[in-house]
Amino acid sequence: MSKHTFVVNGKPVSVDVDDDVRVLWVLRDVLGIRGPKYGCGINVCKACTSHFNGKAFNPCAVRVADIGEHDEITTIEGLADTVGADLHPMQEAWLEHDVAQCGYCQPGQIMAAVAKVKQVRAEGREITDDDLDEIRNVCRCGTYSRIREAIKAGAAHM
Numbered sequence: 001m002s003k004h005t006f007v008v009n010g011k012p013v014s015v016d017v018d019d020d021v022r023v024l025w026v027l028r029d030v031l032g033i034r035g036p037k038y039g040c041g042i043n044v045c046k047a048c049t050s051h052f053n054g055k056a057f058n059p060c061a062v063r064v065a066d067i068g069e070h071d072e073i074t075t076i077e078g079l080a081d082t083v084g085a086d087l088h089p090m091q092e093a094w095l096e097h098d099v100a101q102c103g104y105c106q107p108g109q110i111m112a113a114v115a116k117v118k119q120v121r122a123e124g125r126e127i128t129d130d131d132l133d134e135i136r137n138v139c140r141c142g143t144y145s146r147i148r149e150a151i152k153a154g155a156a157h158m
Contacts, residue, residue: 003015015064
């Protein structure tokens, strides 16, 4: 076991786990953060999507040893804190557009959407349908049209 220190949702954390343990298991099983979901464990379904230093990443595919002391992970639980509100504008849009059915993939969908909007804004433009096509999170319920509308609405308020 090794000690690993990093920041999660704005707070420093330290965990004693083997270097090869995936960050998803550290979040869920060690720290009790349940927003990032286990879907595939091989970086395909993206149910676990969170932010690593502000960019979308899939903690199921990253070893805890690859996270540094000053690195910050934000999960759906910490997203609203990034804007100092009860809900992030993307979460509000999800509710307004009645996106969720089963809800399992929704934390990852929201985190991927926020990261994509931030990326395109950093490029000096607004989100397009082509950008939405690049978000590859799997929704088993098939609410993709509502997801796309919610992303556009959420982006308008970010």
